[in-house]
Amino acid sequence: MHAQKSINSERCLASRIDPTRNYTLSPSLSYFNVFQVSFTIKELREQFKIKEWDSKLEISDEDQKLLTESIPKLERKKKRLTEVLVKNIGVSVGPKQCHFLFHRVPQKIEADHDGKVRSVILKNTESGKTEVLPCGLLIYSLGYETLVLDGVPQNDKQMIDMRDHVRVETNLACPAQVYATGWCAHGPRGVIVDTQQQSIFVANQIAEDFANNRKSSARGVAALLEERKVPFISWDAWKQIDQQEREKGAKSGKIREKFTTFESFLVK
Incomplete structure (x- = not known):
């Protein structure tokens, strides 16, 4: 390195x-x-x-x-x-x-x-x-000490080359995102609370990028469960169950009314 x-x-x-x-x-x-x-x-x-x-x-x-x-x-x-x-x-x-x-x-x-x-x-x-x-x-x-890892692009000031406020300017041939925050990304400025707030912002951007780039076609373990005939509930199906429990609970003044049997909501 x-x-x-x-x-x-x-x-x-x-x-x-x-x-x-x-x-x-x-x-x-x-x-x-x-x-x-x-x-x-x-x-x-x-x-x-x-x-x-x-x-x-x-x-x-x-x-x-x-x-x-x-x-x-x-x-x-x-x-x-x-x-x-x-x-x-x-x-x-x-x-x-x-x-x-x-x-x-x-x-x-x-x-x-x-x-x-x-x-x-x-x-x-x-x-x-x-x-x-x-x-x-x-x-x-x-002031500060910044370590730029081998392979991370640098600008003319020998600092990390940033594409925007949170993302590093990576080669287009590389699909992975690289993120940086704090003084290593933007130089020495601000006090501790500023870098703390910036790190939270960067973390939120990572989560947002992850959510927007998830491949819906990726089935993960679903194929294996189907092959073994193991009953399971997908995330989208769970959200429908959650909505139905909330609607059912609202009728009796509760946050939710949970289903009490697996068979009552399982679609085969």
């Missing part, structure tokens, strides 16, 4: 503490733009309400304009999240600050003579400039 490994550093948290000034700076870095944040609204509100901390979203004027203009077009959940972001755009002040920075890609971690982290070298993908962020504590988070 061939595995394709893809790892992205989605976010890291750097902290700088100056004991002489009682000054703490904690930037949250992301190489995504502000439109791709994966926070929940609960997480954001709690962060912006922390006492004695000034947390701000630092974005360009262009991103701020686009973010503000997008609000009326968004669905309710995304709209509420975006409104919280817009409300907290600015520059942090005070002794304890938290900055949300975007378009930053960590390039290098520099250490001091004792081997402790001293700073992080960043590339600002929006301006193209290199930035040096003094740092005394670095917490990093790897």
Whole structure:
């Protein structure tokens, strides 16, 4: 089996503490733009309400304009999240600050003579400039790891080639359907609840495809039962029995009135 490994550093948290000034700076870095944040609204509100901390979203004027203009077009959940972001755009002040920075890609971690982290070298993908962020504590988070099985088609980004939202673009000569969900299908976006909801959607699509592509001519074990003269009831026949029991039960105010003998409904 061939595995394709893809790892992205989605976010890291750097902290700088100056004991002489009682000054703490904690930037949250992301190489995504502000439109791709994966926070929940609960997480954001709690962060912006922390006492004695000034947390701000630092974005360009262009991103701020686009973010503000997008609000009326968004669905309710995304709209509420975006409104919280817009409300907290600015520059942090005070002794304890938290900055949300975007378009930053960590390039290098520099250490001091004792081997402790001293700073992080960043590339600002929006301006193209290199930035040096003094740092005394670095917490990093790897984005995701996707394994693409040998034979599964890949696109130009070395990700699974999707035909639509749930199905992989397979060769027409292969009648089998291949499905994918979550980050392996669409890249790193959304939070856990989003991938959970997407997996349910994909499972429903699989069930729907299965139901629509069942061959009615396939008799399975029916031929063997007939050969051995074993009485049996087909699925379609059972549905007719079920309907008759419900209709019979409705006349006496019950959910159903079950048949009590096999012979009463068996058609030979």
